[in-house]
Amino acid sequence: MLDMLKAEARKAVKLLERHEFVRIYTHYDPDGISAGAIMALALLRLGKRFQLRFLRGLNDPVEYDSDDLIILEDMGSGYPDVVSEIDADVIIIDHHYPVGRIEPKKELVHVNPHLAGLDGTFELSASGTAYVVANVLGDNRDLIGLAIVGMLGDKQKLVGGNAEIVREGVENGYVELKRGLNLHSGKVREVLMLSVEPYLDFYGKEDELDEFLAKAKVDGDKDVDELSEEETHRLADAIVLKLMKQGAYVGVIEEFIGRKFVLKRELVKNAVTLTDIVNACGRLSACSIGFAVCVRDEGYLEKAMEIWRKYRIDLLEELRRRREEVREGECIRFIVMENAPATGPVATVFSRYLYADRPFVAVNVKNGRAKVSARSNDSIGVDLAEVMRKAAEKVGGRGGGHRVAAGANIDPDKVDEFIREVDRLCCMQLGG
Numbered sequence: 001m002l003d004m005l006k007a008e009a010r011k012a013v014k015l016l017e018r019h020e021f022v023r024i025y026t027h028y029d030p031d032g033i034s035a036g037a038i039m040a041l042a043l044l045r046l047g048k049r050f051q052l053r054f055l056r057g058l059n060d061p062v063e064y065d066s067d068d069l070i071i072l073e074d075m076g077s078g079y080p081d082v083v084s085e086i087d088a089d090v091i092i093i094d095h096h097y098p099v100g101r102i103e104p105k106k107e108l109v110h111v112n113p114h115l116a117g118l119d120g121t122f123e124l125s126a127s128g129t130a131y132v133v134a135n136v137l138g139d140n141r142d143l144i145g146l147a148i149v150g151m152l153g154d155k156q157k158l159v160g161g162n163a164e165i166v167r168e169g170v171e172n173g174y175v176e177l178k179r180g181l182n183l184h185s186g187k188v189r190e191v192l193m194l195s196v197e198p199y200l201d202f203y204g205k206e207d208e209l210d211e212f213l214a215k216a217k218v219d220g221d222k223d224v225d226e227l228s229e230e231e232t233h234r235l236a237d238a239i240v241l242k243l244m245k246q247g248a249y250v251g252v253i254e255e256f257i258g259r260k261f262v263l264k265r266e267l268v269k270n271a272v273t274l275t276d277i278v279n280a281c282g283r284l285s286a287c288s289i290g291f292a293v294c295v296r297d298e299g300y301l302e303k304a305m306e307i308w309r310k311y312r313i314d315l316l317e318e319l320r321r322r323r324e325e326v327r328e329g330e331c332i333r334f335i336v337m338e339n340a341p342a343t344g345p346v347a348t349v350f351s352r353y354l355y356a357d358r359p360f361v362a363v364n365v366k367n368g369r370a371k372v373s374a375r376s377n378d379s380i381g382v383d384l385a386e387v388m389r390k391a392a393e394k395v396g397g398r399g400g401g402h403r404v405a406a407g408a409n410i411d412p413d414k415v416d417e418f419i420r421e422v423d424r425l426c427c428m429q430l431g432g
């Protein structure tokens with residue numbers, strides 16, 4: 001299944017061998033940071049010199065000397081015009097849908113599951129793709145835990161390329177797949193109180209949480225990982241009921257009671273917890289701390305945990321405030337915010353856990369630009385990548401992404417017009 005991708009990975013390795021110095025540019029989210037960590041460790045093990053930088057996207061400038069090799073991770077496939085301008089050898093390790101045509105100034109190797117018979121939206125992430133490249137470079141099979149971080153961070157499925165590399169990781173003893181609840185590790189009360197995925201709406205509602213635990217007959221002071229099988233079942237049932245009442249997407253319920261990945265080689269063994277920590281570091285402009293945890297530098301773990309806690313509390317506060325500002329269109333729900341600290345997480349949580357029946361669009365006006373995050377799910381028949389691209393184009397902006405998670409950058413004066421166009425396009429796709 002990964003044969004075509006491996007063939008492309010071999011070309012990447014050939015190109016790598018011709019260079020003394022590599023500049024890696026990667027995305028600041030968990031998939032990008034873990035993909036960066038995979039390539040960094042693989043190069044470090046070969047004694048290859050490199051520099052690594054985190055970018056919000058290819059709208060940020062990429063600096064280089066023409067002798068350098070540029071590696072773009074978790075970005076590049078969607079920006080043929082930007083890549084065509086780079087006057088250096090380039091390796092793209094990405095899983096976003098390739099658009100347009102890249103006309104490289106020098107040599108280009110494009111490693112992307114979409115170009116190798118896989119659907120990169122859910123069958124292999126950038127970090128999974130980096131894992132494949134790294135394992136052509138050398139024996140880097142122990143880095144599978146980082147590929148799982150990218151897979152979980154990008155909400156991918158355990159099918160296709162993901163299934164293949166995870167199976168390999170289990171066989172090699174680097175990963176354990178357990179049945180269990182997809183919750184963070186720690187005291188039940190604290191875990192549920194601060195839970196963002198799944199969003200349980202207990203933050204600031206201690207009485208409600210106590211009542212919930214009493215009803216489920218679960219001791220809140222116990223550790224999640226130490227609950228008996230029966231307690232785990234009762235907790236699972238109670239949470240599922242709560243999610244259904246809230247209006248959550250059924251897919252999140254399947255994810256929640258699915259399986260648990262134990263990452264034997266990572267500093268944080270609970271895969272969803274590691275992913276969340278890395279995500280928090282990226283979101284709070286501390287990519288290098290998330291990266292340090294990914295490359296297993298214990299000295300940064302405590303700082304990372306602090307960042308993680310702060311991130312969740314800030315986000316839960318934000319969600320509580322923003323809930324009242326959600327508005328309805330014909331076929332979408334949307335929210336327009338000013339100077340909000342985060343756009344994507346708000347859209348993700350609202351669309352997955354509270355308003356799963358329609359596409360959700362969050363706009364954030366900040367620093368003279370309007371940043372848009374749109375979210376949907378498989379039970380809604382809408383392609384948000386197309387909607388974002390078309391609607392953004394109409395107002396002179398730029399948009400794209402994945403079918404169920406997309407975004408755009410537009411002029412703040414065009415927000416109303418943009419929302420109307422998004423609503424119209426969604427209605428059209430829904431056959432309205």
Ligand SMILES: [Mn+2]
Nearest residue numbers: 031074126154
């Ligand atoms: Mn990604």
